[in-house]
Amino acid sequence: MTLACVDFPGGHGSSRVRPNITPENKAHYDALTQGILVLPECIGCGAIGVPSGPCCQSCGSDRREWRRCSGRGAVHSWVRYHRAFLPEFEGLVPYAVITAQLDGGPNMFGRWLTSDREPRIDAPVRGVVERWTDGFCGLAFEDAS
């Protein structure tokens, strides 16, 4: 099953927003454009990590392979911005960002897309792909209660 994809609803100004694409994270961001979440799984210790860095952040092994993940998880923590630090987010204030604890995987940040409910810690979430006008796709989350 692929993740739902939505357009980023904020402004499209001139700020630098998209991350640097490196050999270590390219597969992750490429897959998101197809609605697929892949994360590096360590062949040595089995940990599923975040898509950055050359080795497993649990055991240091560089033997890893891409693992398709569901994008499901739970709210681990969250914040709500009342100030836009970049013009792209001005029309969205106040907006929430969560730390999601992914099932079997790492914690990842993502914007909270369920506008009529605030995040609740431990409540289930599902990953959503948020697409910027330049084609960049990042991970966001919505309520799955």
Added chain:
Amino acid sequence: MDQIAVVGIGTTGFGKFAERSGSSMGNDALSAALEDAGLERGHVDGLVSQIGSPRGLDYDELARLLCLDLRYATQTWDHGRFCGTVLQQAAMALMAGLADTVACLAVFRNSAFTKHGTQGFPGFEENFREGGGPHAETPHTGLLAPIGGAAMSARRYMHRYGIEPEALAAVAIACRRHAALNPLAVKREAMTMDDYMASPFICEPLRRLDCSVPVDTASVVILRRAKDGEKLRQRPVYMRSFQGLAGGPNELVFGQPGLGIHQRDVFDYDPLGADEPVFKNAGIKPGDVDTMHCYDGFAPQVLWTLERFGFAPPGGAAAFARDGCIELGGELPVNTSGGHLSEGHSNGWGQTLEIVRQLRGTAAERQVPSCRHALWATTFGDAILYAN
């Protein structure tokens, strides 16, 4: 091993000095510190600078513009977390004989730039580091500015330990009460619990009054090896023990290990506390510390520092703060000059100057009685124990 002593301090104070150059601010702080120490500029043969251009000055231009003839010079990354690191590096240079008189010089300019976290602020490109921004910034998710990581950590911490906003308020109010007694502080008007609760959210759960106050400032601390019988202008303040910055997958500068923010694991934090090297190497316990000074970019950092260094159990710093223990007259006065929250965000230099005043016995209305041991400590794990 030689003891290292603070022999002179100087500062421009804290404020909006947008019209001033960094070098003139640094020069004023250096002149004040040399006068304080009874030394001449020619004595200075070592320099450790925090931070580099453009918010501060690089060591080479400082040496040239301030007429310093150096045989040891270095500087730190363009971030605020290195006050203890700078002082430790200077101490190590002295111990290794690389210099005899080291000026630790910190210049921070904010007024000349846009706000932290916006595209015009120096270092904005660091948001796109391979490992994420220095404070967990992840721009495409909207997690922006240093406050984002601090707020994310604070929410999890408050949830984990059932901590109410009143504990954060107690920190902000304590710092403000201290600042009211400090003529150099930028925020001296009284703050009540109602004032705190009426303060607008910047990034929930953190309010404006949970945030430090950006200022322009320069400070200098002069270190030398302590020599028996040497005539010094000021009562020396000794650096008794050190520990360096902590790093690792579970460390986030604005958080606590185990909170799982921008970090790998979620676990129950069991801090070393009294077993931290800064205590063991000095042969003292947390209870022997008379005053603690910490990096308080955001109010919860005071709670996290108290827990990391064993002054309260995990989750217990909230009650410690609410009970007034961190105020002057309390069990462990914290940031007695007002800290970053009310004196102004000096990246730890205001606190370091205050530590020296406390141990010299010159902190006036803020003096901690019979002050023997003062601790610099941070949520990022570094610490220095000072004694007189």
